[in-house]
Amino acid sequence: MLNLRKIAAILAGKLIAALSRMAGNQGTNLPGKIALEIYPQLLHELGQNIEKDIFLVTGTNGKTTTANMIAEIFKASGNTYVHNQAGANMLPGITTALLEHTDITGQKKLDYAVLETDEANVPLVIAEIKPRMILITNFFRDQLDRYGELDSTINLIKKSVSNTEIELLLNADDPLQLTFQASSSTKYWHYGLDVTNYDSFNGSESREGRYCILCGQELEYTRYHYSQLGKYHCPQCDIINPAPDFLATDLHLENGIDMQIDSMSITSPFQGLHNAYNILAAVSLAKLAGIEEEFIQSAIANYQPTAGRMEKFKILGKKVVLVLVKNPTGLNQSLATLVQDPAVKNLFIALNDNAADGRDISWIWDADVEVISSDQAHINQIICSGKRSGDMAVRIKYSGFEPAPIVVKPSLEEGIESAIRRESEACYILCTYTALFASRKILLRMQKKYPELEPERKKAPGKML
Amino acid sequence: MEKFIIAHMYPDLMNLYGDRGNLLCLQKRMEWYGLNCEIKNISLHEDLEFSQFDMIFMGGGSDREQNLVCGHLLKRTDQLMKLIESGLPALFICGAYQMLGSYYKAQDGNVIDGLGIFPFHTECRQGRLIGNILIETEINGRKTSVVGFENHGGRTYFTDPIIKSLGKVIKGYGNNGEDKTEGLIYKNLIGTYLHGPLLPKNPVLADFFIHNMTDRKGIKLNRVLDDTIEKIAHEQVKNKILAE
Numbered sequence: 001m002l003n004l005r006k007i008a009a010i011l012a013g014k015l016i017a018a019l020s021r022m023a024g025n026q027g028t029n030l031p032g033k034i035a036l037e038i039y040p041q042l043l044h045e046l047g048q049n050i051e052k053d054i055f056l057v058t059g060t061n062g063k064t065t066t067a068n069m070i071a072e073i074f075k076a077s078g079n080t081y082v083h084n085q086a087g088a089n090m091l092p093g094i095t096t097a098l099l100e101h102t103d104i105t106g107q108k109k110l111d112y113a114v115l116e117t118d119e120a121n122v123p124l125v126i127a128e129i130k131p132r133m134i135l136i137t138n139f140f141r142d143q144l145d146r147y148g149e150l151d152s153t154i155n156l157i158k159k160s161v162s163n164t165e166i167e168l169l170l171n172a173d174d175p176l177q178l179t180f181q182a183s184s185s186t187k188y189w190h191y192g193l194d195v196t197n198y199d200s201f202n203g204s205e206s207r208e209g210r211y212c213i214l215c216g217q218e219l220e221y222t223r224y225h226y227s228q229l230g231k232y233h234c235p236q237c238d239i240i241n242p243a244p245d246f247l248a249t250d251l252h253l254e255n256g257i258d259m260q261i262d263s264m265s266i267t268s269p270f271q272g273l274h275n276a277y278n279i280l281a282a283v284s285l286a287k288l289a290g291i292e293e294e295f296i297q298s299a300i301a302n303y304q305p306t307a308g309r310m311e312k313f314k315i316l317g318k319k320v321v322l323v324l325v326k327n328p329t330g331l332n333q334s335l336a337t338l339v340q341d342p343a344v345k346n347l348f349i350a351l352n353d354n355a356a357d358g359r360d361i362s363w364i365w366d367a368d369v370e371v372i373s374s375d376q377a378h379i380n381q382i383i384c385s386g387k388r389s390g391d392m393a394v395r396i397k398y399s400g401f402e403p404a405p406i407v408v409k410p411s412l413e414e415g416i417e418s419a420i421r422r423e424s425e426a427c428y429i430l431c432t433y434t435a436l437f438a439s440r441k442i443l444l445r446m447q448k449k450y451p452e453l454e455p456e457r458k459k460a461p462g463k464m465l
Numbered sequence: 466m467e468k469f470i471i472a473h474m475y476p477d478l479m480n481l482y483g484d485r486g487n488l489l490c491l492q493k494r495m496e497w498y499g500l501n502c503e504i505k506n507i508s509l510h511e512d513l514e515f516s517q518f519d520m521i522f523m524g525g526g527s528d529r530e531q532n533l534v535c536g537h538l539l540k541r542t543d544q545l546m547k548l549i550e551s552g553l554p555a556l557f558i559c560g561a562y563q564m565l566g567s568y569y570k571a572q573d574g575n576v577i578d579g580l581g582i583f584p585f586h587t588e589c590r591q592g593r594l595i596g597n598i599l600i601e602t603e604i605n606g607r608k609t610s611v612v613g614f615e616n617h618g619g620r621t622y623f624t625d626p627i628i629k630s631l632g633k634v635i636k637g638y639g640n641n642g643e644d645k646t647e648g649l650i651y652k653n654l655i656g657t658y659l660h661g662p663l664l665p666k667n668p669v670l671a672d673f674f675i676h677n678m679t680d681r682k683g684i685k686l687n688r689v690l691d692d693t694i695e696k697i698a699h700e701q702v703k704n705k706i707l708a709e
């Protein structure tokens with residue numbers, strides 16, 4: 001028998017999604033929200049249309065990139081899947097994704113679901129749909145999160161998976177994920193990095209996970225990969241990193257990412273150590289899902305970064321890289337990636353303080369901006385933009401960077417033009433959330449208009465015959 | 466070169482909202498003035514001896530952390546009071562500021578004793594006071610605007626008119642969201658809810674502390690720093706707040 005209420009909910013959701021797309025909005029939450037109001041069991045029932053496995057991807061940073069990579073692998077291997085859009089990672093957004101991928105009666109079957117899920121929403125989502133596995137990228141505290149909210153979020157996730165058959169795929173290098181060790185009812189897998197050439201041996205960055213989550217003692221590290229991810233042990237309870245089931249070795253970051261994951265060679269156009277982790281996590285999950293290696297390799301090799309995740313442009317013959325930054329860890333990673341790039345570059349940073357960026361911009365002082373002054377950074381000029389360009393310029397000045405080449409241009413358009421036109425081999429465009437899409441539009445337009453160095457500039461005046 | 470030591474009290478526990486920016490600011494400016502400044506991190510395991518410091522800085526933390534810290538500080542409160550009285554520069558932000566008063570009443574009604582150095586108390590109520598804030602203050606006889614960001618559940622009330630607020634709230638909440646006062650200034654000590662962080666975009670306040678430190682050592686600063694970028698940031702936030 002047809003369930004009319006369910007059909008009404010799906011229709012309403014699909015209609016709202018179509019309308020908001022026509023209006024040029026991303027509108028990824030509203031359709032799911034309305035549909036759930038009409039038919040609260042909708043998510044639960046749509047979840048039953050997934051024939052093979054449902055995977056949740058959660059953690060503080062990297063979940064969008066990791067989930068996208070998993071989706072690419074499923075696509076390359078010829079599986080059907082549903083995957084929610086970047087940022088639409090709470091209950092309504094996940095519902096939207098599922099209802100957009102179903103037919104009007106809500107019966108259409110798919111092989112997999114890859115659902116990027118906000119950390120705090122994990123218990124809510126698994127109350128509705130039963131995933132086979134939850135992949136956790138990492139847990140970092142950000143500035144709004146120093147009242148122990150992260151610890152309680154981790155505990156809630158732990159509680160919601162205990163006494164279930166849900167498997168966990170965990171980061172062996174993240175000491176905060178040791179919390180899950182104690183829950184014996186769960187099956188877990190670990191991925192981790194071997195020693196790399198990019199490790200550091202001291203704790204200059206703000207290392208938030210540096211206390212043992214089991215006994216409270218300060219952890220000792222023999223290496224840091226980045227932030228609190230590394231090779232640690234607790235001097236009190238003797239706990240060390242779990243042995244990885246999936247180990248990445250021979251990591252090279254000079255030209256994209258190259259590494260070996262167990263017996264498989266992996267190459268990716270992405271950049272930076274944090275993306276090596278995202279790839280490692282995605283590949284580990286794909287292996288556990290039983291996808292053949294050739295599909296995994298080709299999907300990762302062909303997958304290009306999307307908006308704001310180290311997306312590359314070519315303007316005036318220069319490499320221009322667009323990066324989203326939203327918290328100190330993200331800014332640290334972006335700056336570390338920039339320093340690893342040997343090109344001489346200009347740096348553009350747009351800092352906004354709209355609600356979606358976070359009204360409080362004090363987090364820029366928790367990032368280790370000081371790396372831009374190192375000799376390997378090769379930065380010619382820094383252009384600060386956005387509504388809080390002044391604050392960003394002050395942060396740069398107090399990092400010890402010579403004040404002369406710091407330019408303040410609140411307008412994104414002028415700032416980006418100026419960063420690209422000034423002398424350099426490459427440009428890094430760092431943006432907070434609300435500056436990202438506007439900046440991307442400007443870059444796309446410039447790329448179309450002047451992909452190569454302008455001919456007028458090549459021609460010396462007076463040489464015309 | 467004359468050496469100065471600034472104590473960063475409990476950076477592991479009391480470190481919210483970019484507090485380290487205030488220290489980075491002091492350290493860099495002192496370097497630009499030709500002075501040598503060392504930041505000394507003080508932890509709970511250390512014996513406190515305040516007389517070795519040229520300035521004290523403490524940032525915000527959660528209730529649990531404030532309790533731990535308060536217990537440790539209580540042992541040396543008498544020495545701290547004497548030094549504040551004799552003009553020791555000190556900056557206390559958010560939770561650290563609240564701790565200088567007689568008590569803090571949490572939302573569940575629990576009363577946590579403060580250090581009792583100044584006659585004020587704080588009560589935590591529902592609804593955090595969050596947002597950009599602009600105040601007007603007077604530093605060394607000169608009117609000046611101060612900008613920052615506040616985020617606190619506590620409402621602070623002075624119980625004796627003998628103490629003076631740091632300034633008047635032009636936009637924002639301040640001490641309690643009612644009486645248009647913000648913070649506390651006493652000799653060379655400032656307590657405030659403003660972070661953002663405070664000193665980098667209010668260089669007048671940063672120099673207030675630096676001049677107090679050098680005066681106490683009998684050093685005269687002749688150099689004037691170029692604050693063009695700081696002023697751009699200050700004006701940008703100020704205009705934004707006034708337009709909100």
Ligand SMILES: [Zn+2]
Binds near residue numbers: 216
């Ligand atoms: Zn331990």
